[in-house]
Amino acid sequence: xxxxxxxxxxxxxxxxxxxxxxxxxxxxxxxxxxxxxxxxxxxxxxxxxxxxxxxxxxxxxxxxxxxxxxxxxxxxxxxxxxxxxxxxxxxxxxxxxxxxxxxxxxxxxxxxxxxxxxxxxxxxxxxxxxxxxxxxxxxxxxxxxxxxxxxxxxxxxxxxxxxxxxxxxxxxxxxxxxxxxxxxxxxxxxxxxxxxxxxxxxxxxxxxxxxx
Numbered sequence: 001x002x003x004x005x006x007x008x009x010x011x012x013x014x015x016x017x018x019x020x021x022x023x024x025x026x027x028x029x030x031x032x033x034x035x036x037x038x039x040x041x042x043x044x045x046x047x048x049x050x051x052x053x054x055x056x057x058x059x060x061x062x063x064x065x066x067x068x069x070x071x072x073x074x075x076x077x078x079x080x081x082x083x084x085x086x087x088x089x090x091x092x093x094x095x096x097x098x099x100x101x102x103x104x105x106x107x108x109x110x111x112x113x114x115x116x117x118x119x120x121x122x123x124x125x126x127x128x129x130x131x132x133x134x135x136x137x138x139x140x141x142x143x144x145x146x147x148x149x150x151x152x153x154x155x156x157x158x159x160x161x162x163x164x165x166x167x168x169x170x171x172x173x174x175x176x177x178x179x180x181x182x183x184x185x186x187x188x189x190x191x192x193x194x195x196x197x198x199x200x201x202x203x204x205x206x207x208x209x210x211x212x
Contacts, residue, residue, distance in 0.1 A: 003036070003082045004211045006089045007107030009130070012123030013094035015113045016143045018045045019177055021091040026186025027204040029063045033086040036065040040074065040099040046091045052184035070099050078106045105134040108211055113143035113171075114159075116152040121159075128164070139210060140166045141203065144173040169203040172196065 006024070008017045018041065025035045039046040050066040065085065069077040081088045090107065092100040104110055110131045114120045124140070131138045140159060145152050152170070159166050171177075176196040180187040187196045 003085045003088045004109075004208075005078060005082060005107045006087065006109055006111060006207060006211075007092060007103045007136070008090065008111045008113065009092045009100060009104060009127050010112050010114065010120075010124065011094055011126040012120055015094075015115055015120060016171075017041075017094075017113055018043075018049075018091050019181065020111065020113050020141070020143065020171070021046055021089050022049050022181060023177060023186050023188075023200045024204050024207070025064055025087075025089050027188050027200050028087050028089075030186075030188050031204070034065075034084075035063070036067060036081045036085040036088045038074075038078065038081070038088060038090040038103070039066060039068045040070045040103060041091050041093045043093075044068070049181055049184060054184075056184035074099050074102045075106065078103070082106075101130060101134065104130055104136050107136050109137045109139060109207065111139055111141055111167075111207065113141045114155070115144045116142060116146070116155040118155075121155055137210065138165060139207065140164055142166070142170045145170045146173050167203060167206055169199055169206050171199050171203065174199075 008021050010017055025037055029035050047068055067077055090103040092103050112124060112127050114124050142152060174196040176187050176191045176194050180190040183190060187200055191197055
């Protein structure tokens with residue numbers, strides 16, 4: 001069966017896209033899925049994590065394939081990966097260049113991480129508009145949610161008022177997520193019983209349910 005392509009996009013930088021890509025990839029691999037990552041963000045943070053993973057783990061960077069093909073070859077590369085893996089996850093740059101548009105168009109779903117802040121809320125409109133034009137399903141993910149304060153509820157209420165699809169799973173602002181990446185791993189590997197790992201596993205399952 002052809003792979004499901006999950007594109008993670010957000011026009012605003014610093015929303016936690018790359019962290020989400022890496023964490024979900026490890027979670028899916030832990031479920032026995034074959035996973036390919038596509039890094040089209042010029043910062044190359046995902047590629048750096050993947051290299052570290054390859055130095056830390058055996059079996060081809062812990063069972064995750066990485067492609068950093070961009071430009072005019074991206075569409076062809078996504079087609080190739082779709083026929084070779086169970087899940088393909090694409091990390092896009094925080095601006096609407098041709099590669100991001102191609103990734104959104106090819107995606108079966110676009111995950112849009114949004115931190116509970118007014119700036120993230122306003123910046124999300126451009127990503128939603130791009131997905132709407134490409135007719136790709138969208139799922140907003142409240143990310144880096146602080147443990148206290150009313151702002152997450154306020155932001156979620158604004159999104160609900162606009163009838164936007166919001167993931168039931170929230171990802172908290174947890175140091176375990178960043179700490180696992182420093183080891184070239186995911187939190188489901190380094191701290192399996194943690195709240196952070198529970199949230200990542202829950203989001204991974206929720207996304208699969210949307211794709212089924």
